[in-house]
Amino acid sequence: MVHSINMIGPKAIIHLDSLIHNYQLIKEKVQNKRVMAVVKANAYGHGAVPVAKALESVGVDWFGVFTPEEGIALRQGGVSGNILVFCRFNRQFLPKAMEWNLTLNITSEDDLMDLKEFHTATGSSPAVHVKIDTGMTRLGLPVEAVSSFFKLLKETPNVQCEGIYSHFATADEGDPEYAKHQLEQFEEVLKIAGQMGFTFEHIHLSNSGSVLNLPESFFTLVRVGLLLYGAFPSDEVPKDLPIEPVMEFTAPVVNLRKVNAGTLVSYGGVWSAPHDTVIGVVQVGFADGFPRSWYEEGCISLKGERYKIAGRVCMDQFTVDFFNANVKAGDEVLLFGKNKTDSILIEEISESIGSTPYVLFTAIGGRTKYIFKGL
Incomplete structure (x- = not known):
């Protein structure tokens, strides 16, 4: 039959109470540093706008997306917090970044020149965070190029460089040596920036893996994605945080x-x-x-x-x-x-x-x- x-x-079925539970555990774990909720790729498949609005209701005021379109979708959905766009921008998008109040990712002197030209033409420019490549070998300003970059930035006072950050390549693996090397590289960049007269409101390096095993990487802001959604990034990190799916x-x-x-x-x-x-x-x-x-x-x-x-x-x-x-x-x-x-x-x-x-x-x-x- x-x-x-x-x-x-x-x-x-997205359990927003579990999301908030996870956020509160993470917030305590990172010693009450500000948390940037990474909601790119539709909040890792969980629904970016409802997830962001739920987190915003308990005090999260930074959100990470990959594309400008993802950032605009959050704004259209009613999210009012800060939004950092991780992808490399192109100059055609700069007016939209201003319109929707998106913070952009700057990775090169060419990016800086695009912002300078845009400000000259319009009288304004979006806020940016400069990304440093400390060992991921992906997007980011190479460490050896930072002195030249900061010299040029000093000559470009109209660019709103509010933050600086990098990204771990191996923080979710058992051997911490490479992650510690990246941390040292990042600290050296901060030292160079300080010597050249720069201070940054937002400094961030830590991700889900380093939240669990590298507390010295927390700085002023901590980016968290996978842990918020109730999963651990690997079997090689401590799993003592009672997160929920x-x-x-x-x-x-x-x-x-x-x-x-x-x-x-x-x-x-x-x-x-x-x-x-x-x-x-x-x-x-x-x-x-x-x-x-x-x-x-x-x-x-x-x-x-x-x-x-x-x-x-x-x-x-x-x-x-x-x-x-x-x-x-x-x-x-x-x-x-x-x-x-x-x-x-x-x-x-x-x-x-x-x-x-x-x-x-x-x-x-x-x-x-x-x-x-x-x-």
Whole structure:
């Protein structure tokens, strides 16, 4: 007998009370330094505007995004705090940065000249933070170029350089030596800046990894992303902070079918029923962000019990071995996160498939329905 029901697809239930809980733990951990909530990439898949507004309600006044469009979306959603745009700007965007009160990232003398020319033409320019490359070898002013840059900055008094920052490459790894080297490089840059007469209201280097293991990196502002959302950046950092998962990712069982032992299930026929059982179809797939490679070791959780994924994850759905399960069509299964009866931490999945929570969170697709709870 086949039981079917038409259901909606995956849900991302965002527990804003858990978000606030995590923020308060982090705030205490960083000795009450100001926190910049990193909400780029749709707040790591959690919904940037609701997340930012919830955090703003408890005092967060800095937000980090990657693109100008992400910053504008926050403003249009009613976020009034400071917004730092991490990507390298182009001069065409400068009027929009002024219009929407966005703070830009400056990484070179060329950027500085663009700001100078814009100010000459318009009489104003956006606030900026200068980014220093202390060892990430990505965006940022090389340490050996800072003296020349600060000399030029001194000759460009109309540029509002309110902050200075860098980014750790290895702060979430067990060996702290390279992170400490980056910290020393950053401190040397601050020393050079001070000798040349510069002071900065906002100085930031620390990220989620260094929040947990490098307190000397906190400075005046601490950037935090993944920890806010209730996941640890790696297994090599201390996990003594009792953070809670913010996202509960679920999907419905839409079909149940009894099959005999030996029945092949899903693409490639790589899974065969080891005994007579019930195969359930769960309406979520890799197009929605559920990882295809999770099928080999993967499971879902329902009513306090875990059940193995049966066969390859498909684009829109996957199958589960519900042997001896109390399950019916319409039941919502937990994919990852936590609720009253079930728990699958995203770190468990990422470790199993050789990925990271960052990748899994930001893969959550456009067909997912978002539900915000807790505030």
